[in-house]
Amino acid sequence: MIRWLGLTLALTLAAMAPASAQLEPGRPIRLIVGYGPGGSLDLVARVMAELVRDRLGAPVVVENRTGAGGVIGSDLVAKAAPDGHTLVMGGGGSHGVTPAVRRNLPFDPDRDFTAIARVADFPNVMVVSAALPVQSVQDFIAYARSRPQGVNFGSTGVGTSIHLTGELFKLRTGLEMTHVPYRGAGGSSTDLRSGQIQVIFDNLPSVIGQVQAGVLRALAVTSAARAPSLPEVPTMAEAGLADFVVTSWVGPFGPAGLAPATVAQLSRAFTEAAASPQGQERLRALGAVPAAEDAAAFDRSWRQDMARWRRVVAEARVPVEE
Incomplete structure (x- = not known):
């Protein structure tokens, strides 16, 4: 009986481990950027890498893995171990538009990623x-x-x-x-x-x-609110076109299967960094509008964005790459 109870307890703890898993303290986090240095995603990634480092207690290393319009970098993360130590800085192009205009991707854009946080909008x-x-x-x-x-x-x-x-x-x-x-x-x-x-x-x-x-x-x-850098320029809604909010959003993703505790830990670090005075100042200096959308909200907005662009591609008959 004791042996059976011990085995049961071990199996129970093993089943619970993924839900309570967190990042390994001190182990570096790779933040993949699917585009070259100097672009908007790269610049935001480097700002965030500095700001989340202390919050996560580990170095965050930005790696540029270019090619195929961001697909190579995204694919690397889609196939990475779901431990939270390999992320990709996604954007409205790579994770919103690309799934709408490319059919034969090496990953499933709907199932192979975990949204972490939305940190900025362009x-x-x-x-x-x-x-x-x-x-x-x-x-x-x-x-x-x-x-x-x-x-x-x-x-x-x-x-x-x-x-x-x-x-x-x-x-x-x-x-x-x-x-x-x-x-x-x-x-x-x-x-x-x-x-x-x-x-x-x-x-x-x-x-x-x-x-x-x-x-x-x-x-x-095309943002929901006027841009701080052009305060005199109206939004599309103010100009008479409702339901016309388009931003090149930016935020990190992990592979599918991340433990909820890992997602929460990462999401908290990124949203706190983006919302901090230093984060807001540095993001605005890039021409971005700071955002601090947690994992659940980011997952909803990202999926809505993918669905919207799929509708636009279909209605406008935009050529889709097979």
């Missing part, structure tokens, strides 16, 4: 050339409707979040707009200024310098 901004005779979103809609051939909008490539933001604008307004993809933001800004394209929906940090210099005109930001 609003997109609708910009036109300062020479274009429009001052508002409604002016632009009227301008586009007055042109029988429609207008052109640029993006950083087919299937990117910037491209899909333009497609969402088309769906919400019913405008005839032709997508012109570029490799990077530089070409689209140049052609916008010369009149080859009429509008772009770019990340705010990419165009804010040209807006402040008066070369480009910002008509609206």
Whole structure:
């Protein structure tokens, strides 16, 4: 009987272990970034790595694993041991848009990740050339409707979040707009200024310098609230387009199967870091809007974002990579 009770107790403790597991003190945490150094995800990852280190009692090492539009880095984490020591800094592109425009991913985007925390948002901004005779979103809609051939909008490539933001604008307004993809933001800004394209929906940090210099005109930001760096520019909702909130959100993910206690430990460290005065100051310096969304809330918003982009891709008939 005693032997049986001992075996039962051992099995019970073993079953409970994953639920109570936490990070190994002092063991480094790898924070994977699926893009090159200097991009928005990389910069946020490096800020957060410094800020969560003391909260977790372990070094956080940022590793850039580039390739396939962030897929290689995400795949590495999807297949990592579910112990909380390997994370990927995900974003609205890698974990929101990519699942909508690519079918044969090496992982299941719906089942192979655990959301940890949403730490920052980068609003997109609708910009036109300062020479274009429009001052508002409604002016632009009227301008586009007055042109029988429609207008052109640029993006950083087919299937990117910037491209899909333009497609969402088309769906919400019913405008005839032709997508012109570029490799990077530089070409689209140049052609916008010369009149080859009429509008772009770019990340705010990419165009804010040209807006402040008066070369480009910002008509609206796509965030729920006005951007602190452009307080005079209305949101899309204020400009007359409800249900048009698009941000390039940023937050870490772990592999599926993380113990709830590990998720809670990581989520608390990241949200506290993002909400701290130092975190808010450093994130805003990058052009980001600080966020502090815990694991449960982040999981809901991330999945809603994936579902939204899948609908946009289907309705706009955006080519899907097989």
